[in-house]
Amino acid sequence: MIESVSKRAFGGSSGSYNVQALELAAARERKLKGLSIVVRFLDDTDHTFYIEKRAKGSNLLDQVYNHLELVEKDYFGLQYPQNGCTNRNSECILWLDPSKSIKKQLGTNCQHPLYFRVKFYVSDPSKLHEEYTRYQFYLQIRSDILQERLILPQSTAILLASYIVQSEIGDYNSEEHKSDYLSHLNLIPNQTEEMERKIAELHKLHKDQSPADAEFNFLDHAKRLDMYGVELHKAKDNTNKNIQLGVTHIGLVVFHNNLKINTFSWSKIMKISFKRKQFFIQLRREPSEDYDTLLGFNMENYRSSKTLWKACVEHHTFFRLDSPKIKRKFLSLGSKFTYSGRTEFQTVSDVKRKGILERKFVRSPSKVLIKDKMPLTPPPLEDKGKVSVAPPRPSRPYDTHKVTTTCTKEPKQAWTEDIRISDDDGGFLERTLEGPFSPGIAGRVMSYADEEIPSPVSNGVYDTPPYSVSQSPTSQIVDENLTTITLYPDQDGKYGFNVKGGTEISVPILVSRVAPNTPADKCVPRLSEGDQILQINGHDITQALQPEVVALVQEARATESGKLVLSVRPNVLYQDEEFEEPPYQYVPANDVGTPTVGSLLEQSMYLLADGLASGALIARYETLYRKHPDLTCNEASKTTNVNKNRYRDISPYDQTRVVLKNAPNGDYINANFVDMKIPSTEITNKYIATQGPLQSTTEDFWQMVLEQESNLIVMLTTVIERGRAKCHKYWPGAGEVLTMQNAIVKCTREQTDPSNNFIFRDFVLIDVKNDNESREIKHMQYIAWPDHGVPDSPQQFLKFTQDVRLNRTTNKPVIVHCSAGIGRTGVLVLMETALCLMEAEEPIYPLEIVKTMREQRAMMIQNASQYRFVCESVYAAYTKSSSEAK
Template identity: 75%
Template sequence: MIESLSRRALTGSSGTYNVHALELAALRERKLKGLKVTVMFLDDTDHTFHIEKKAKGSVLLEQVYQHLELIEKDYFGLQYSDAGCSPSNNKPECMQWLDPSKTIKKQLGNCEYPLYFRVKFYVSDPSKLKEEYTRYQFYLQVRKDILEGRLHLSSSTACLLASYTVQSELGDYHSDEHGPNYLSNLQLIPMQTEEMEKKIAELHKLHRGQLPADAEFNFLDHAKRIDMYGVELHKAKDNMNRDIQLGVTSIGLVVFQNNIRVSAFSWSKIMKISFKRKMFFIQLRREPSESYDTLLGFNMDTYRSSKTLWKACVEHHTFFRLHSPKVRRKFPLSLGSKFRYSGRTEFQTVSEVKQRGKLERKFVRSPSKLFRQSVPPPALEERGKILTAPSRPPRPYDNKVTSLGAKEPRKAWEDDCRISDDDGGFLERTLEGPFSPSLAGRVISYADEELPSPTTNELYETPPYSASPTSQVVEDGLVMITLFPDEEGKYGFNVKGGATVDVPIQVSRVAPGTPADKCAPRLSEGDQIVQINGHDVTHGLHQTVVQYIQKARRTNEGKLVLVVKPSPIYSGDEYEEPPYHYVPVGDVLRTPSPSNALEQSMLLLEDGLANGALITQYEIMYRKHPDLMCDEAVKPKNINKNRYRDILPYDVTRVVLKHSPGGDYINANYVNMHISGSDVINKYVATQGPLPSTTEDFWQMVLEEESNLIVMLTTVVERGRVKCHKYWPSLGEELTLTNVTVKCLVEETDDSRSFVFRDFLLHDVKNDRERKIKHMQYVAWPDHGVPESPEQFLGFTQRVRETRDTDGGPMIVHCSAGIGRTGVLVLMETAMCLIEMGEPVYPLDIVQIMRKQRAMMIQNASQYRFVCESVLTFYTQKILVSENHHPR
């Protein structure tokens, strides 16, 4: 036995190997050299990764991607904080992105806090993501952004997005499975109330047949249109020491002040980005009309925050704008930061996935969080009171749920003010023009509105009210409400209807915090206006109602006495029917109509107009496509043929004349608009108003393009300036040119003296052929402005559509420059066709399509706002006509 062995037996020629001691030593060494890093994922799971201390960030990132089996990985990154912050605390300055090129030890130090897997680069269009699993990760991220308050959106849009979440998680709506309160335990949107849950449930019924992947794609497709989507915010100050925020996005740099977007600079506009100590600078591209460079400077809190913003700009520009990262030359004595984005760009990622093909894989989706049930949950209405502002006293006659717009507290980022022809007195202002840190933003409504005094800044002030509004209930269920305007002359509500005497006047919107919102009982959306200061308007026209309201502002201290009939009271389950009827009526289990997408697009359009997001999205869109050249227009022989030196036709879409005596150039582009859901392509030639020297070129173009219709959206002279040469002969006279003669056969002016209609006879001299040309001129449309009312403009556009010859050549449309009013008409006709086909309408996408064919189509925000309002008006009229012909 071993106990009996002598000491001598273990001496001499022998050896030992201490296995246990060496194992312990190796374990201690691994612990000293290795790191354990915990990563929190978007589905609220976590995983611990073991890496070496000297490993770079790219090693950990690769382990994370492999753990998730993520293919389109370059959109994502890892965030960490030295102070233990998390992305949910809404303090982005506390969070940092893990740098793949630096060691983990150098970045994290002895930090024991977890890292967070998040979307770093928000894709501009979910269709670019080929993998369903990648779109699911984006869906989780955007859902977190909404729930944690980083992504601000209107309640109607929030309800729409939440309905897609419900469809993804619960599938199709079934009345036997989904009871009245089947959403009450799910955390879907911030400040969730019973009214919101009812709207979400009604929208959920519209999504029948959508698979989870379909619902998530639609979720992202709507989310991409939200104003704050994909914006990485950084705190800064202008040189007046006012707090602002700089947002880095896929399309450029945006500036926010008081949570309102005041300016934007696209990457194509920015020449250089730099920082020095706590200062951050951007140099803007010089426009043809400018003789100087613009350099904007912003004050950051610290040097570190200035460099962090600069790095974010470098990464976003490289990822979204370049085909591959640019390699910087190495110089022996280089100054400044050596940081460059070293990962793959979006172009490289998309290209690789296309070559690889889709990876079919199964994965388990993460359900929405539940409200805590450790204590009995408060009643739904009480939960709403906790999360929202205290509700106002209910009306004694009100037996329905108040609309979302009525109870939603005013947010600083919303801007619901604008005087227009369909308003009740609140002013929606739009910030236009470039933002300078040293200059306050310009505040205008329409182009012909007077600017505010430069000595005062009323942009973000909420003035006190001159008098408290009062109201009382009168007989027959009517209510009398007395309002006084605020210091800006605003009552705070919009009206719709009155297109004919049979269409009642109704309140279409009430602005939060205005007299109409503060009266008790509150003026509500859907209320029918019966009287205005004693005048019966039950059968009044829209323009008459607007005149009564405007007259009230100017007399008797602005006192406005309204007699209103409250919104209808529904029997059975109480609910308020939303605007534009996007909630199904009748059998909720029926197959949804194909127009659901149209209805939802109109809902988003209305919300975007109400909160200002639609206009800010328009303002950051490129005016000229950065990759399309206009070389032919600036050749010496052609430069004098341009009415304006900076409004030039793209080479790829320009009209090329074949037999013109003056050469092949004319300032005109082909613009083709395909109507989804059909084989229809509306063809246009968008051109400038002819000059005396280009009149012959213009008529040669009419001849060669075989056009039968010319639409003119300007007068010859406006505000003392020549906007277009009179290129046609007077009635009964003839214009003789080299290849054609033109004779005016008919000239008629409509009763309102807003339009002139002419018939021309065009004679082709060479081929001895004749054809009639219709000429339709809109003479009541101001330059850079908008028509008096959508109804007048819609009537003209409809007449244009009826006159269009589908078998002939393209319609020729021009104003003065051939971009502003011309773009409005093209967008409006396109939207009309889409609505009639039951297809969704996204005006911003239409503008983008137009600007790919002719630069700067729809010239300013006032024109864009007007055409969006006209689209809504046309859609509403269609709904009213449909209801009159198909009563429920």
């Protein structure tokens, strides 16, 4: 080692190389030739990226993805304000296009940061394979809540906040976590001490959940919110009313005053286009329709119209197509924009092929909450409305205004003339009465504010891929149909319902409560909580205040007949909690911090109770598809099988249908296998959901019982209801014998229970073709389940369901039928599944159970009243089991 060197050593023919100076000079030169872009991430950290001036957006995105080491990167993107725009309007906030030059997109706006955000909100967090990807989604949703972009009820906000606490702090510890241990965390907008107390109580229930588990549960609850993943765009409908349009994985969603009033699923939309400031969607024609429908909306300007159109193109391509490659017509006019990234299908397939990357990362804590000051959060990037989380409010004078109702006359059903069209257990008859978002007449094109009819050549046209008739679903969500309800007062002069809303012109009038056994409860169709009243005896009340509504009802009551005709939009949920508390207290008032059945189960019951009270449970049910869009029903439409269907629009999926082996009349029967697996157990409840047999299909029915080795038949209808045949009497009377080609049925017992609600029968089934081998068959019939309705009480229904469970003695499928085999049949299957989940201490999410059933047989649980009833029954069973355990 040379300790010292004289200066002379560097004299003469020597040389030097200044490394540091040259490195700095090269860096300065790169900066002059390139761009430095600041990206702000979801954990509020910034990072500067250097790119060439001519680089495309994909170059910057790749650097960002590599910086984060993201594998499931296609769900994310970069947003930037256009031309330094500080507006909250969605057209001012753009997504960086990977295929275009960054310099051209940002212009002089390069000095402002770009925001790394979730662009495509996954429909289910279980699709995200990597923990780190789910963590980024968790950060995004947490940010949406704090910046008041995500609308959610206060109870749900508190539940989500409890998962945030579990992720960041870990298990609750009474010694470490004092009464104010949450006061320094910014968890909810307008956070109060009362909210913190409720969050702490729920935090106690999350014991032993890792940060990854808590974040997954956080996302699993967030995905159920109406505003989950919705980017809103301001628009006007054909009446010039201000609305907002949102694009999601489901399709196009329509909001008014932060109230979701309609959804058009991708499976229903045929074409998306825009011209100038007008935005159009063309809906698919249903088999029962002979016309297509074109709906138009007026956007604020051309830029906002094109922005919405591009968002639709991207979301449809990402969520619905296997590949983004789209063949464009030669010399096609209009915008040539296409989505250039990978689709969700490609992303999921690629991750499965590569495997999950296990790595450690540091989580970002919540910001410190500064009491009595507004939380310091970055300005929101788009207008998503104001969150309805608010502190408790004082009572209001109009809360005491009550409008009551009852119906002594039941209007004739529109379908009573045709016995082939389904009823309560049959198909879903779509009423196409005139409305802002539903087709009124054949070929009708909606009018627009400026009355300009779209020309064949528009600025942008996007055709959705074609579907076969057998694959085209009725609708993934409920169209906004109107219903007319006629009521007459009871002996006390009451109709039997309460209303809320109407505090100002823009607030809709909603039904807040329907009293049991009143005209509003008994009439057909039934008036339901959450229905929006549009007209009273022909008077438009969409812009009326509550006193005017009360006056109109009193005026109707004062007439000789008392006739009250209501035009309503069914099952509308107004989510602003400013108006009225739920009429019933479903959530127990006792300490929820002490679980009695199991923490996850108790949490799910908390959500179930909240959803019943607020109406959100029914609103989410209404958005669920009725027929699976990817499953066919081709066998049912064959000429030889059409007459074997009781209802022309209720058909079994080909994939899960029961195939007869040795039936004299062919292999077809209108029946599906429905298997319900109970997690964490070895139990799989097997069912065959089928229609009530016709006279011509009785032999097929018994052949199915014979071949499937079933020993229990559950019948949820009577033979005749309201003068109409619901099911053929396919069994022999007591002591009688029914002889068929392949089987003989003997009835050895028939007994009605003391309550006259059920009939129990014992049959002996003899296999003629197999040495007269015989076995016993139990037959349980529910005779007190009214047509177009639900049982009188959950307790009565629970007793019957428990009896079904007791009579399930083998692992062979239980045959369940009503009239069409979907409505009442689905209710029973859901209830028994929920009871099994309860015994296994597993959480119960009724909507997920409905989805599972509808993946095996279409339309299971036909209407909202049936769904509400079974949810109330589940909660009643849980409450009963909890009280018995104490």
